[in-house]
Amino acid sequence: METVLRVNELTKRYRRRRAEPVVAVDHVSLSVRKNEVVGLLGPNGAGKTTTIKCIAGLIKPTSGEIWLDGIEAQRQPKKAMERVAALLEGNRNIYWRLTPRENLEFFAGLQGHPVRKVRGYIDELIELFGLKDKEGTSARMLSRGMQQKLALACALIRQTEILLLDEPTLGLDVETSYELRNVLKQMAARGERTILLSSHDMHVVQDTCERVIIINNGRVVVDDRVTNLMKLFQVSAYRFELEGHLVTELELKLKERFPLLAFSSTDHRTYIDADLVEGSELYEVLDILKAGNTQVKSIGHKEPNLEEIFLAIVKGQIK
Numbered sequence: 001m002e003t004v005l006r007v008n009e010l011t012k013r014y015r016r017r018r019a020e021p022v023v024a025v026d027h028v029s030l031s032v033r034k035n036e037v038v039g040l041l042g043p044n045g046a047g048k049t050t051t052i053k054c055i056a057g058l059i060k061p062t063s064g065e066i067w068l069d070g071i072e073a074q075r076q077p078k079k080a081m082e083r084v085a086a087l088l089e090g091n092r093n094i095y096w097r098l099t100p101r102e103n104l105e106f107f108a109g110l111q112g113h114p115v116r117k118v119r120g121y122i123d124e125l126i127e128l129f130g131l132k133d134k135e136g137t138s139a140r141m142l143s144r145g146m147q148q149k150l151a152l153a154c155a156l157i158r159q160t161e162i163l164l165l166d167e168p169t170l171g172l173d174v175e176t177s178y179e180l181r182n183v184l185k186q187m188a189a190r191g192e193r194t195i196l197l198s199s200h201d202m203h204v205v206q207d208t209c210e211r212v213i214i215i216n217n218g219r220v221v222v223d224d225r226v227t228n229l230m231k232l233f234q235v236s237a238y239r240f241e242l243e244g245h246l247v248t249e250l251e252l253k254l255k256e257r258f259p260l261l262a263f264s265s266t267d268h269r270t271y272i273d274a275d276l277v278e279g280s281e282l283y284e285v286l287d288i289l290k291a292g293n294t295q296v297k298s299i300g301h302k303e304p305n306l307e308e309i310f311l312a313i314v315k316g317q318i319k
């Protein structure tokens with residue numbers, strides 16, 4: 001598949017008054033193929049927003065190249081910007097005095113789409129985002145969640161080749177966040193949009209993206225399919241099920257040797273979760289348990305969870 005978005009060695013250094021400059025993005029390279037939905041995941045301060053703002057042409061990179069649909073952004077900024085729509089973190093970039101429909105018509109017009117040609121798509125978006133009841137209400141009267149949905153709809157109506165979404169569910173209530181994720185999932189499943197979506201919430205990424213790029217301290221640390229990451233993790237995540245309770249002495253001994261073990265128990269069972277234990281260490285855990293006269297009922301693979309994988313990668317526990 002054709003690559004629609006390519007970032008080569010992007011670096012952004014912010015100058016600060018009376019302080020050292022901050023390197024927010026440090027030689028980041030990435031690419032997104034046509035109709036692919038890619039997650040940009042990273043803790044706060046990792047450089048996600050800066051990366052997206054550079055791609056969207058809102059701030060100037062210190063160095064590096066950005067290609068949007070075959071156009072180099074630095075050389076042909078105006079043409080490049082026609083290829084991309086962005087929804088930025090916390091920025092509900094809509095017109096407060098206009099109704100949802102008027103906003104959608106306005107943003108379609110900005111892109112040069114005549115209203116009569118996009119009417120069908122506007123109806124579809126109003127339906128999809130549950131804005132039907134609010135069609136005649138000015139945007140400022142809408143709830144925060146509704147405004148966020150409208151802002152996303154306004155980015156969509158432009159029908160650009162590339163869509164950038166920075167923390168699209170940040171600050172939304174659980175229900176709205178869930179609804180928005182569903183819309184994104186549907187868009188991803190239909191495979192008709194090229195999307196780079198940033199989030200520090202793994203659920204959003206796990207739900208909607210095929211591939212994830214994890215950044216930390218301005219650098220790419222992982223770029224892989226979500227399913228591959230899950231598989232990689234599954235081979236090293238075990239759960240021991242033990243009969244009865246563990247004596248304190250034994251628990252301390254295990255904790256000292258393997259600080260990453262997590263212990264939990266019910267009335268008659270103890271569970272030890274070993275997320276990042278190598279095969280040989282597995283035997284060592286078993287030996288310690290055996291020496292302490294503990295019955296191991298079973299050892300199973302643990303269901304991997306993107307959140308644990310993410311934390312482990314960011315902490316440098318797995319590569």
Ligand SMILES: Nc1ncnc2c1ncn2[C@@H]1O[C@H](COP(=O)(O)OP(=O)(O)O)[C@@H](O)[C@H]1O
Pocket residue numbers: 014015016022023024042043044045046047048049050051
């Ligand atoms: N305008 C700015 N001036 C100076 N430093 C900034 C500015 N914007 C962001 N930073 C710094 O750049 C780093 C990356 O920030 P950001 O791109 O917002 O990360 P993220 O979106 O992943 O939370 C952080 O250390 C942040 O403090």
Ligand SMILES: [Mg+2]
Pocket residue numbers: 048049050089167
């Ligand atoms: Mg951010």
